Amino acid sequence: MNEHTTAVRLRPPAHRVSRRAIGYWTATAALLWIVLIGVQALIVVTSDDPPAFFDVTLVVSCVLGPLHLLVMPQWRYRVHRWEVTGEAVYTQSGWLKQEWRIAPVSRIQTVDIERDPLEQLFGLAKITVTTASAAGPLRIAGLAHDRALALAGELTKTTQAVRGDAT
Numbered sequence: 479m480n481e482h483t484t485a486v487r488l489r490p491p492a493h494r495v496s497r498r499a500i501g502y503w504t505a506t507a508a509l510l511w512i513v514l515i516g517v518q519a520l521i522v523v524t525s526d527d528p529p530a531f532f533d534v535t536l537v538v539s540c541v542l543g544p545l546h547l548l549v550m551p552q553w554r555y556r557v558h559r560w561e562v563t564g565e566a567v568y569t570q571s572g573w574l575k576q577e578w579r580i581a582p583v584s585r586i587q588t589v590d591i592e593r594d595p596l597e598q599l600f601g602l603a604k605i606t607v608t609t610a611s612a613a614g615p616l617r618i619a620g621l622a623h624d625r626a627l628a629l630a631g632e633l634t635k636t637t638q639a640v641r642g643d644a645t
Contacts, residue, residue, distance in 0.1 A: 491561035491568040499620030502600040503551040511543035560618040585609040586637045
């Protein structure tokens, strides 16, 4: 390590995402389940002789869908965390497959804010921090829009203050 490199360690990030993310994750999953169950029901109802497995998959979907909508958003809210320090950006995300990432501030190349229409409805945004890493960018989803704007500004100031070429 050189004198400009500070050791960073993987640890749980300090901040949770916005509680509104629970509603957003529920709504996005509900839309998918509605389409899936709707297509299956349409096939079962309109076919003269639907394959028997459609009855089974429809019942399974009608049980798993609501269960997924009850468990997944709460679980994700408990897992998703983020933190920005003067040295690094920390993220933790997922629910079944969980991922912890850390990126030294000196490696940050770009900071982007994105909002899909449903995120706009819920007042949320996601930040994508692109680094000089083969592992790809870090994403912090489920942030309140105003918090995402402030965080992007903070990251921009922090990266400008750090010497290095982000490679």
